[in-house]
Amino acid sequence: MTIHSDPSLSTLVSERRQLINLAYRLLGSLADAEDVVQETYARWYAMSRPQQEAIESPGAWLMTVASRVCLDLLGSARVRRESYVGEWIPEPLPDRSEWAGGRTADPADRVTLDESVNMAFLVVLESMTPAERVVFVLHDVFRYPFAEVAEIVGRTPGACRQLASSARRRIRAAQAPSAPAAQRAGIVRNFKQAWEAKDIDALIGLLDPDATGIVDGGGLVSARLRPLEGGERVARYAVDLLGRVPGLTLLERRVNGQPGLVAQRDGVTVVVIAFEIEGDRIKHLWGVRNPDKLRPWATVNLA
Secondary structure, three states, X not given: OOHHHOOOHHHHHHOHHHHHHHHHHHHOOHHHHHHHHHHHHXXXXXXXXXXXXXXXXXXXXXXXXXXXXXXXXXXXXXXXXXXXXXXXXXXXXXXXHHHHHXXXXXXXXXXXXXXXHOHHHHHHHHOXXXXXXXXXXXXXXXXXXXXXXXXXXXXXXXXXXXXXXXXXXXXXXXXXXXXXXXHHHHHHHHHHHHHHOOOHHHHHHHEEEEEEEEEEOOOXXXXXXXXXXXXXXXXXXXXXXXXXXXXXXEEEEEEOOEEEEEEEEOOEEEEEEEEEEEOOEEEEEEEEOOHHHHXXXXXXXXX
């Protein structure tokens, strides 16, 4: 029997977007999320037809398998990232209106850009244990009841409640008070203009005195290997960077659903910058230079 005559095909295909959304939040990488979804479907089609028909809810089965694959990957990812060159930052995503260069893309390949994928949120998720992260995302983001989460992660419901509570404490401790969207966009715009003008004083004025700047080059391109601490140091590094890399064009674009900046050179995206803004100051900047993580931006319409 071919895949086209499978009566559950439409159900399976409709689950793809949910699986991509889950795996990206769990792994912080669209490339890894796509691999997880491919592996999940491969396991489904490796079963016999009677085995497939015995599964009451194919969608729930797919989510369970994808979650478990992600849980395994998160454990190995912690080991891999110990040998990662420099700082590891989650893969930044363009706004859906710009995805695939403005052409109609497969909606199943798009990640829903809500508060659970802004860069600050994903960075906090990175600080969690694999079990904490999976339990928190399944329960608090995807609204799975603890009884179902427990079956997926192999813990008791009580243990899952404790893991979710621990994860929420991490989120609350790291979360900055959110400024209105228009205000955040205005601050990023002012930062761009001050940066283009190489106005260090203006940049310092926009940055929190304790601001941090992190750059991810992955060892593939030049980048600072350690975080920059302090608003003045971040400002001076930004101005120095423009001097060392001439011909950069800065563009205001949404990054993971939030106001951000994209730097291009000769029409090629070379860095994507995400911001966390607390009050009227920039608290954190994350600059992704690793070209492997800029793949989604290669076909984005930034003109």
